Amino acid sequence: MKNEEALAVQNLRVNYKIYRGILKVLDGINLTVKRGEKIGLVGETGCGKTTTLKAIMGILAGNAILSSGRVTVNGKVVLQRSAHHMVRKSAKRVAMIFQDPTASLNPVFTIGEQMELVVRYAANRSSSAREAAVNALRLAQLPDAERIHTNFPFQLSGGMRQRVCIAMALAAEPNIILADEPTTNLDVTIQDQVLKLLKRLCDEQELALVLVTHSLGVARETCDRIYVMYAGTIVEYASSQNIFENPYHPYTRGLLAALPRLTGEGIAEGIEGRIPDYLNPPQGCRFAPRCEHATEKCFSTKPGFYEAEDGHFVSCFLYETERGVASDVSHSSDTES
Amino acid sequence: MSVILRIRNLKKYFPTSKKGVFVKAVDGIDFDIYKEDVFALVGESGSGKSTTAYTVIGMYEATEGKIEYKDLDISRIHWKRPIQLKKNIQIVFQDPGTSLNPSKTVSQIIGAPLIIHKHLRGEKLREAIINALNMVELPSEYIYKLPRDIGGGEKQLVAIARALSAGPEFVILDEPTSALDVSIQAKIIRTLLKLKEELGLTYMFITHDLSLVRNISNRVAIMYLGKIVEQGPTSQIFAEPSHPYTQMLLSSIPVVTKAEEAFKPKQVQSTGEIPSPVDVPPGCSFHTRCPLAWDTCRKIEPQPVELQPGRIVKCHLYSKHKATLSGAKL
Amino acid sequence: MRDSTVAIDISARSAYAERLKRAWYRFSRSKLSLLGLLMVASIIFIAIFAPVVTPYPEHAGAFVDFGNTMHPPSLEHPFGTDAMGRDILTRCFFAFRGALIMGIVVLAIVVPIGTAVGLFGGYFEGKWFSTIVMRVTDVFLAIPPLVLALAIAALLKPTLTNSMIAVCISWWPWYARLVYGMTVSVRNEPFVKAVELTGMNRFKIMFSEILPNHLGPILTKMTLDMGWVILTGASLSFVGLGEQPPTPALGTMVSDGAKYLPTYWWISVFPALMIVIIILSFNLLGDGIREMLTSGE
Numbered sequence: 001m002k003n004e005e006a007l008a009v010q011n012l013r014v015n016y017k018i019y020r021g022i023l024k025v026l027d028g029i030n031l032t033v034k035r036g037e038k039i040g041l042v043g044e045t046g047c048g049k050t051t052t053l054k055a056i057m058g059i060l061a062g063n064a065i066l067s068s069g070r071v072t073v074n075g076k077v078v079l080q081r082s083a084h085h086m087v088r089k090s091a092k093r094v095a096m097i098f099q100d101p102t103a104s105l106n107p108v109f110t111i112g113e114q115m116e117l118v119v120r121y122a123a124n125r126s127s128s129a130r131e132a133a134v135n136a137l138r139l140a141q142l143p144d145a146e147r148i149h150t151n152f153p154f155q156l157s158g159g160m161r162q163r164v165c166i167a168m169a170l171a172a173e174p175n176i177i178l179a180d181e182p183t184t185n186l187d188v189t190i191q192d193q194v195l196k197l198l199k200r201l202c203d204e205q206e207l208a209l210v211l212v213t214h215s216l217g218v219a220r221e222t223c224d225r226i227y228v229m230y231a232g233t234i235v236e237y238a239s240s241q242n243i244f245e246n247p248y249h250p251y252t253r254g255l256l257a258a259l260p261r262l263t264g265e266g267i268a269e270g271i272e273g274r275i276p277d278y279l280n281p282p283q284g285c286r287f288a289p290r291c292e293h294a295t296e297k298c299f300s301t302k303p304g305f306y307e308a309e310d311g312h313f314v315s316c317f318l319y320e321t322e323r324g325v326a327s328d329v330s331h332s333s334d335t336e337s
Numbered sequence: 338m339s340v341i342l343r344i345r346n347l348k349k350y351f352p353t354s355k356k357g358v359f360v361k362a363v364d365g366i367d368f369d370i371y372k373e374d375v376f377a378l379v380g381e382s383g384s385g386k387s388t389t390a391y392t393v394i395g396m397y398e399a400t401e402g403k404i405e406y407k408d409l410d411i412s413r414i415h416w417k418r419p420i421q422l423k424k425n426i427q428i429v430f431q432d433p434g435t436s437l438n439p440s441k442t443v444s445q446i447i448g449a450p451l452i453i454h455k456h457l458r459g460e461k462l463r464e465a466i467i468n469a470l471n472m473v474e475l476p477s478e479y480i481y482k483l484p485r486d487i488g489g490g491e492k493q494l495v496a497i498a499r500a501l502s503a504g505p506e507f508v509i510l511d512e513p514t515s516a517l518d519v520s521i522q523a524k525i526i527r528t529l530l531k532l533k534e535e536l537g538l539t540y541m542f543i544t545h546d547l548s549l550v551r552n553i554s555n556r557v558a559i560m561y562l563g564k565i566v567e568q569g570p571t572s573q574i575f576a577e578p579s580h581p582y583t584q585m586l587l588s589s590i591p592v593v594t595k596a597e598e599a600f601k602p603k604q605v606q607s608t609g610e611i612p613s614p615v616d617v618p619p620g621c622s623f624h625t626r627c628p629l630a631w632d633t634c635r636k637i638e639p640q641p642v643e644l645q646p647g648r649i650v651k652c653h654l655y656s657k658h659k660a661t662l663s664g665a666k667l
Numbered sequence: 668m669r670d671s672t673v674a675i676d677i678s679a680r681s682a683y684a685e686r687l688k689r690a691w692y693r694f695s696r697s698k699l700s701l702l703g704l705l706m707v708a709s710i711i712f713i714a715i716f717a718p719v720v721t722p723y724p725e726h727a728g729a730f731v732d733f734g735n736t737m738h739p740p741s742l743e744h745p746f747g748t749d750a751m752g753r754d755i756l757t758r759c760f761f762a763f764r765g766a767l768i769m770g771i772v773v774l775a776i777v778v779p780i781g782t783a784v785g786l787f788g789g790y791f792e793g794k795w796f797s798t799i800v801m802r803v804t805d806v807f808l809a810i811p812p813l814v815l816a817l818a819i820a821a822l823l824k825p826t827l828t829n830s831m832i833a834v835c836i837s838w839w840p841w842y843a844r845l846v847y848g849m850t851v852s853v854r855n856e857p858f859v860k861a862v863e864l865t866g867m868n869r870f871k872i873m874f875s876e877i878l879p880n881h882l883g884p885i886l887t888k889m890t891l892d893m894g895w896v897i898l899t900g901a902s903l904s905f906v907g908l909g910e911q912p913p914t915p916a917l918g919t920m921v922s923d924g925a926k927y928l929p930t931y932w933w934i935s936v937f938p939a940l941m942i943v944i945i946i947l948s949f950n951l952l953g954d955g956i957r958e959m960l961t962s963g964e
Binding site: 189261270 | 520548585589607
Binding site: 394395396415416420423424427428430431432435436437438439440441449450453454478480481482483486496499503 | 678679682683686856857858859860861862863864865866867876879880882
C-alpha cells in the first residue's frame, strides 16, 4: 500500500504559443509520488513548476500545447499524449491549494456554503455536508469552527483563509494534495504554523503531497523527497536530507550557496546569468550556459539521470561515470502507447 | 561614530471610518542609526516597519514624535522639506515592477534625480546616467530600454541606480529583494553592500527576512504591532534573542542546514496571529501569543530595559516586575 | 566614448523598431481593424482630394440644374441627383470635409481640456478644489450631450463653428472622467511616489510622469469618438443647426431628402449610409488600436 504510486508524471512536455513563436517550457518532466509521500518541487520563478502542476490538474492556459507526456493518478491514466492519440480524464481524489487564498475563495459566499459545495460534489456526500465541513475546519485547527463556517472570507486573516483552503481541500477527501506556493503570501510565523499543519495532516491521513515552492527551506522542513527544477527540466532529485547535505548538480549547489544563512556566513555570489529564453532553449543541458563546469558535450547533448548515491539522481554529465544510467530515464520513451 | 538619524517617540496613527478610532501603525518608537551602518528594521506584515520608513522619507506626516536627520528636525511631510534633504535621503521600493514608470526609458528614470538635483543636461546628463548604470553593473545600452523589456533583478538595479544617481547619504531599502529569486537577491545585496562601502552610505533596511538581516546588518530592531520589542547589535540579538517574539520569529524560519537548525531557539513555538493594529491588546501587545505571559503582561505595558549598552528589550521578563514571575523560565 | 554612443543609438533604434513591429502585429491580427484602417484612410483621402475624385466638383456649391433633378442612381450619377439636380455622390464626398473638420477640431479642443481637468482632479483627489472641479464635470455629464448641444446651438447662430462649440461643451467631461479615473489609480503607485520624493515639480509629475501612461486609452477613445462627434454634428445639421446651405453637410442632406421619402429614397439614404460608414470605420479602427495597446502576449 505504502509503496504504490499515487501520482506519476512521465516525459511531460508543454509548450506555449505566443506572438514571437513557441515557448518550449517543460522539457520532459518525470516524477513519481508514492502513497503518503510528501515531495517538494523546488525552483525559481519561471522554471515551470506551476506549469507542471497545472498540467497534472488539467488546467493549462489556452495557448498551452501538450506535446507529449502521461500523467497517472492512483493507477489510472488521466492524461496521455502520444503521436497517435490523446487521453484526457479528470483526476479523482486530487485537491489543490493555491498561492493566494484570497483569490481562491469566492468573496460573496460564506465559508460554510463554499465548503458544503465541495463536500457535495467532490466527496459526493449530500447528507451531513455541514458536519463534514465543520469537521474539516476543525481538522485545519481553526479555532471556533462553527463560527468560521458562517463567516465570509473577508472576515478572516490571511493565515486563517489559507487554513480554510486546506480544510476545503481536505473536505474533498483526496489522497493527493497539490499545493502551489501555499505559504508564500504568509508571514514567517504563520507560514511555520501552516506548514506544520499541512505536514501533520498529510501524515495522519496518509495523503500524498506535492508542494511547489521557491523556498528551499520550506521544502526541507516539509518534504520527504525533493525535485529541483531548472528551466523546465528536473536537474536533481533525492531525499530532503541528501539534497541539502550533498547537493550534486551545479545549479542546486549555486542555489543553496546563494541562500543567506541564519548562522551568518555573508552573502554568496549567486548564479551568474539568467534562465534561458524558452523560445530558443539550449540544445543540450539547459543549465550549460550558466554552468562553470560545462563542456562541449553539455551544450550539444541532453544529460540523462545518473545515480550519484542510492536514490540520489542527478541530471549532469559530471556524474555520468558514477554509477551509470538510472532506471528512471526509461520512462521518457512512451512504451505503452 | 555619529548618529545620522535619530527617532524619538515616533507615532503614526491613521484615522478609520469610525470617529475617534485609529490604526496605530507606529506607536512610539525610538532608535538611532549611525553613519555608515546598515540598520535593519524587521517585522511581519502589520508591524509598522514600512510605515516607519515612509514617515522617515516624508510620505506620511508623523502624528507625534521627532525625526532628526543630522540634528535637523525633519518630521514633516515631503513637500515641506528642503530640496537638499530629498537629495540626501532616498528610497528603493519593494517591487521594481511598480516603482519604475512603465512609459519611461531607463535613461529618463535614472535621469530624473540628476536633472532635479544636479541640473545636468545634454551630454553631461547622459554621461552621468551611464555612470549610474555602470555603478550597478548594468551595460550602457540599457539606457533606451523600457522597464518591461528587462528582467526583475535588472529592474531593481535600475531602481537602485535611480536612488543613488544624485549622490544621497542615507538610503531606505524597503524589502528590496523580497520580490526576487534568491540567486538574484544575492547579486542585488552584494551590489548594495559594495556601493555602501564605495560611497560611504548609510542604509535603513526594511525586511521580514531574518536570515538576510543576519548577514548584512550591524544593528537590528524587531517591530511588533507598531512597537520595537527588541533592538541591538545584530550578532548579540542572533546569538542571544531576549524577547519571546524574537525567539518565535527565529524559530519559525525555514532553514537549509543542520548548523542553522541547531542555531534556532527551540523553546518558543509559533502560535496565534498578529492582532489588528486598530484593537491593540492592553499591557504587552504580544501577550496574546506569548507562551511565557503572566498577569502583569496582560495589564501593564513593559518599559524598555537596556540590557547592555545599545541593547534594549521591552519585556517584563527583564523589567522590575520580574519579581512577580513565577515558574516561567527562559 | 564616441563608438559606444553610436552602438547605443543603434540598439535604441532597433529596440524602437521592434516595439513598432510588435504593435503592428497585434493590430493586424484582426482583419476588421485592418478594414477599419483602410476605410478611415479612404475617407480622409476622399475628403482631401474631393475636387479631383468626384465626378462633378461644381455641384458641391450653389449649383442648380433643373434639367437633371431627382435622377435615380445610375452609372452617370451612382447615388442619383437631388431636387436641384446636383450629384449626390459628389455632395456626400464634399460633406466628408465638414464632417472630418468637425471631428478633428472638436477633439483637438476637447481632449486637452478634458485631460488637463482629469489629471488635475485625479492627482489632487480628496482636496476641496478637486472635488469642486469633478462635481462640475458631473453636472455636465448628467445632461445628454445631444440635448445640451441642441440647446447651445439654438442659442447661438446656426453655423458650423457654433455647432462645434456646442459639441465641445458637452464632450470634454467624458475625457475628464476617463483621465480622472486612470490618474486616481496610478497616483499612489510607487513610481509616482519615487519622483515625488525626489522633489519633482507637481505639474511635471502630472504631465510627464502620469500622462504618458494614459495616452493609449485616450487615443483609443479619440478614435472611437471621432465617429460619434461626426454623428452628433450630423444630428445638429439635420435639425438645421449646423453647416448652412449650399455647403454640403450629411445631416442637412438627410433632412432635405426626408421630404421626398419614400419615392426618391436615394436623396437621404445615401448620405445616411455615409454617416454609418464613417462611424463604423472609426469604430473598427478604434477597436484595433485598443487591441494593439492593451493585449499582452
